[in-house]
Amino acid sequence: MSHIPSPRTLDLLIRNVHLCQEHSSELGRLYDVGCADGMVVKARLVTQKQRDILLGFGTEHFDPDLDEDGMQWNSTTTVIDAGGRGMLIPGLCHAHIHLDKCFLLDRCTLETGDFAEALAVTTAAKAMFGTNQDDLMERGRRLILESVASGVTAMRAHVEIDSTVGMTCLEVGLRLKDEMKDKCEVQIAAFAQDPLFQMSGKPTANLAYLVDASQTDGVEAIGSAPYVEPNRNAAKQNIEYLFDLACRRGLHLDFHLDYNLDRRTEPLIWDVLSELKSRIKQGQWKPTQQLCIGHATRLTLWGPEEWHRYVQTVMDLPVTLVGLPQSDMYMMGRDMSSPPRSTLNVCQLEREHMIKAAMAVNNVSNAFTPQGSADPLGLCPLAVALLQAATDRDCRRLLEAVTINAREAIGLQSHRATNGAQGEVYRRLRLFPVVGRRADFVLLHDNREIQSAVCTPCYDRTTIMGGKVVCRRQSNVTFLS
Secondary structure (H helix, E strand, C coil): CCCCCCHHHCCEEEEEEECCCCCHHHCCCCEEEEEECCEEEEEEECCHHHHHHHCCCCCCCCCCCECCCCCECCCCCEEEECCCCCEEEECEEEEEEECCCCCCHHHCCCCCCCHHHHHHHHHHHHCCHHHCHHHHHHHHHHHHHHHHHHCEEEEEEEEECECCCECHHHHHHHHHHHHCCCCCEEEEEEEECCCCECCCCCECHHHHHHHHHHCCCCEEEEEECHHHCCCHHHHHHHHHHHHHHHHHHCCEEEEEECCCCCCCCCCCHHHHHHHHHHHHHCCCCCCCCCEEEEECHHHHHCCHHHHHHHHHHHCCCCEEEEECHHHHHHHCCCCCCCCCCCCCCHHHHHHHHCCCCEECCECCCCCCCCCCCCCHHHHHHHHHHHCCCCCHHHHHHHHHHCCHHHHHHCCCCCCCCCCHHHHHHHHHCCCCCCCCCECCEEEECCCCCHHHHHHCCCCCEEEEECCEEEEEECCCCCCCC
């Protein structure tokens, strides 16, 4: 049993802050949240007496160093007083982001903007990676720091492994993982963007690099893009081989999958799920492993029957779908007269099928995704319009998609609900700073409730990782006469 330290040893105290409330009747409530040894050790409602004094309605003095419930702190405790204005939410998480391909847009000339061109110009840019590791470090460091400033406390960072870059991107990724360990939990995924097999079924040179990468200390996940293979048989080979590697080392598995809008194409998701069930049955898949499916735009063409089949298939399986709306909407449907909303509808998936999905940024400033920032919360206003989802419940779903669902997607923690009354309580506490959980948060200084955080997320933020403040982002506005 893990030891939860006494409140008298608080490392961090966040006072007078709003939390993610379930009902509108609770919106005015303020809380104090205490953290020690990286964990939440106290989350309590501020009394009406204290709140009146805070807001200027009371005159009675109370000792700020010792409250009536014994929550105590001293000069070594970091105290943040939100003053009844800010809102504390779980730390943001990149469930899917490419560390090595960021900030390349100024090196690419776009003429068509389609996927084939993005792949070609990025491959050309990658040819220079091996001769300029300082550039890789600088761009990767910038991505991580911008992410942390926005409130990201954990990320799955894909680094490419192939005959063009060799192990260079992996080496840089592991260096950045170590350099940033006190600011962000960087989970390195060795990713094969290029084909692993030929038309004949023989392996390409890329496969040997991926095998080596999977055996490298510090790598926690491996992934591939089966849709780039020359035919369907090669795509299935890709899937099966990736499962072999993941099971051999106990790694998480991450597929870029079914990235198309072609009804004539049978989705590969069924092959992936069949393989997962087989590996579990054979005892090869460990309970700690998680399967992540990114893009999956082909699934947006499904009707109720196909989604019902999916729900029945994935029941109790460690699988999370991750929509990448900025990339999906930019790339998909270019040859269609009326392109659909070609990204996973995370709100509808939960509303109609009880599927908890995540959303992620994917790329920042490159040919695959030229627009957008490294801020996962910035995906939420886009999703509000794109998915027509602004109700209280849908806003809650969107916030979960870039926080706790994203963490579950990369295997960092589980928030799977149980049935009945216990499941209802667990669902309500998903966004709450529950005692005993890791203290990863972002304080939104100018938002007070979920709907405003999702529809109009504020700029000023404080990022907290493991109960320690790692970044404070503040705007500086000056009006000139």
